[in-house]
Amino acid sequence: MxxxxxxxxxxxxxxxxxxxxxxxxxxxxxxxxxxxxxxxxxxxxxASMDDLLAEAFDRVASDDLARTVAALDASSEPVERLAIFFAFYIRADEDWGMQLWLDAWSEAARRPALQQTSRRLNEAWQSLVADLIRDGMRSGEMTCDAPDAVAWRIISLLDGLALQAVAHADLVAREDANAWARGYAEDELALERGALRLRASHRA
Amino acid sequence: MxxxxxxxxxxxxxxxxxxxxxxxxxxxxxxxxxxxxxxxxxxxxxASMDDLLAEAFDRVASDDLARTVAALDASSEPVERLAIFFAFYIRADEDWGMQLWLDAWSEAARRPALQQTSRRLNEAWQSLVADLIRDGMRSGEMTCDAPDAVAWRIISLLDGLALQAVAHADLVAREDANAWARGYAEDELALERGALRLRASHRA
DNA sequence: AGGCCTATTGCACACTTGTCCAACAGTCCC
DNA sequence: GGGACTGTTGGACAAGTGTGCAATAGGCCT
Structure with a gap:
């Protein structure tokens, strides 16, 4: 070996x-x-257990991200790409994905390397969404006054839904969480007059 | 003593x-x-450390809940009551509240008593919101086809925002998270024709 | 005052953890 | 074959953990 x-x-x-x-x-x-x-x-x-845990977490999370990016490349349609992102981020097929993120967030306070990794990947996801929005703006299919802020909020809200789905897996069917997330997504996308208008603040 | x-x-x-x-x-x-x-x-x-941790967590979380209920009683206006709930749930004054919930969720897998407590309180919050919505429906100021489901989703989304605010406290100003949560709240409440219509699925 | 009872102590116990290290084993090169 | 090198072992080590327990202290009642 x-x-x-x-x-x-x-x-x-x-x-x-x-x-x-x-x-x-x-x-x-x-x-x-x-x-x-x-x-x-x-x-x-x-060198340390912290490093090993961070590297292991890095691998799954990076793979998830890479798989999503690969899937996104299959479509050049901005709105479709955003929909693909949502489908991948929900991670309906894995029931451990969100638990791992939850552990990483909680454990990060005591494990520097893990904290750094968790943050880096979280930012990577956020920036992926922001880029998706900017692509949509470039092609004129979306309007958004603050792509980074909106991307951050989209990530947050999806995390919240996934979190509760993990914590109460038996109370709330996973499919419900997914359906709601998708519903939110479509609402957030705010399809208005055929164009996507992503709102930075909900109250104009 | x-x-x-x-x-x-x-x-x-x-x-x-x-x-x-x-x-x-x-x-x-x-x-x-x-x-x-x-x-x-x-x-x-x-009897065990698990019990002690669970009881300690129970106390803060129950106190938070009780304070919120007390504040809610100050207003009999359903829409105003929902607004009060949002203000309390964000917990803008405490920077440790959400970290504690995060720890509880993650640690629950290995500590039965803590898991039970965390779940019980989460359900209590969810049912508080559901009751708030039902109150609004009784007085005719809100319409909602699935109060429990909507309440669950509101809790989830607020948790997601709070979570990211904790994880990236230095990247995202706490006030931003609060403002967004509030913005989401007002959007979710979907003020239409002076009446509150709470949507169970975003896509009608 | 004397007796009793319970809160409280300080420590022992068994176990687990991350980290480190001397010894061993396998392989490749001379 | 012999030597050097490196992957690998198995266990030592100190520091930590939750839990139990004999011994003590301190106050209250009779």
Whole structure:
């Protein structure tokens, strides 16, 4: 096994443990057991547990982002692209995605590397949406007086819906959360006279 | 010190520790040090650390709820009452309130008592909003085809905004989050022809 | 005053954590 | 084959955890 492969294998195992037990409860020994190796090996490749957790979280979150970007490239229609973003951000097929983000947010206070990673990816998502809006503005299909602010708010609201869906998975059907998010999206897009008008403040 | 006073003092100290260090990093010894007593005392009053954390979280969250209910009673005007709710739920004066909820959500997976408490209070907030809407419907000032669903969605969206405001406190001014939440609120209330129409699905 | 009862102490216990490290094993080069 | 190098091991280590418990202190009642 080359060093690169080994590193990747450790990150893989860490990811499985994180998804199974949550970030806070993932220990070096758990990861070692998951791989069937000794725990010392982990610190041979990663300076600290914080770094390892951050890198593992980075991988899933970055992959999610990359998959979304790839899917977006399939369409050049700005409004359709925004719809694709919503579909991907909801992550209806994974029930652990949002739990991981939740853990990362909460754990970030005590793990510097994880905090940095979580923030970087959050900003990447926000800027992706902002770019989507700007694209729509360039092609004249959207109007928006503050793309960054609107993008930030869209991310926030979707996070809130996903959060409650995770916290109350048994009370609220996941499909409901998705439907509502989609409904909000379409409302937020404010289809008016065939053009998309994204509002920075709801009260004009 | 009577047993009741001592219990309350322990909960008080736990609360201070929780706010300072986060729920996950709050230990029995920290609480004891905060009170200037021995750590054994804590387990004389609480069966487990999980129970203590749950009770401490219960206290803040219940107090927040009670304060909101008290403020609501000051107004009998349904629309005004909903506005009051929004103002209280944003919790602009406390910068730790949302962090505590975030910790509770994340930590709930590993602490049964905390999970139960967090869920109970979340449902209480949701049902408060639902009742507010039903009041408005009774007096004819609001129309809503699914008060519970709308209440759940309102809570979700506000949580999302508060969440991002906590995670990126330095990137996004708290006042912006509040302004947006308020803006969303007014939009959600959908003031139309002087009457409040609360939509269950955004797409009619 | 004496007895009792309970709050409170301080510590022991078993266990887990991240981190580190001396020893071992495998492989590749000379 | 022998040596050097590096991946890998397994365990040591100190610091932490929740939990239980014998011993103490302190006040209250009789």
């Amino acid at each position: 080359t060093p690169e492969q080994r590193r990747a294998a450790i990150v893989d195992a860490t990811l499985r443990v994180m998804i199974r037990q949550g970030i806070a409860a993932s220990t070096a020994r758990d990861v070692a057991a998951e791989m069937g190796t000794s725990s010392g090996l982990i610190h041979h490749y990663f | 009577t047993p009741e006073q001592r219990r309350a003092a322990i909960v008080d100290a736990t609360l201070r520790v929780m706010i300072r260090q986060g729920i996950a990093a709050s230990t029995a010894r920290d609480v004891a040090a905060e009170m200037g007593t021995s750590s054994g005392l804590i387990h004389h009053y609480f």
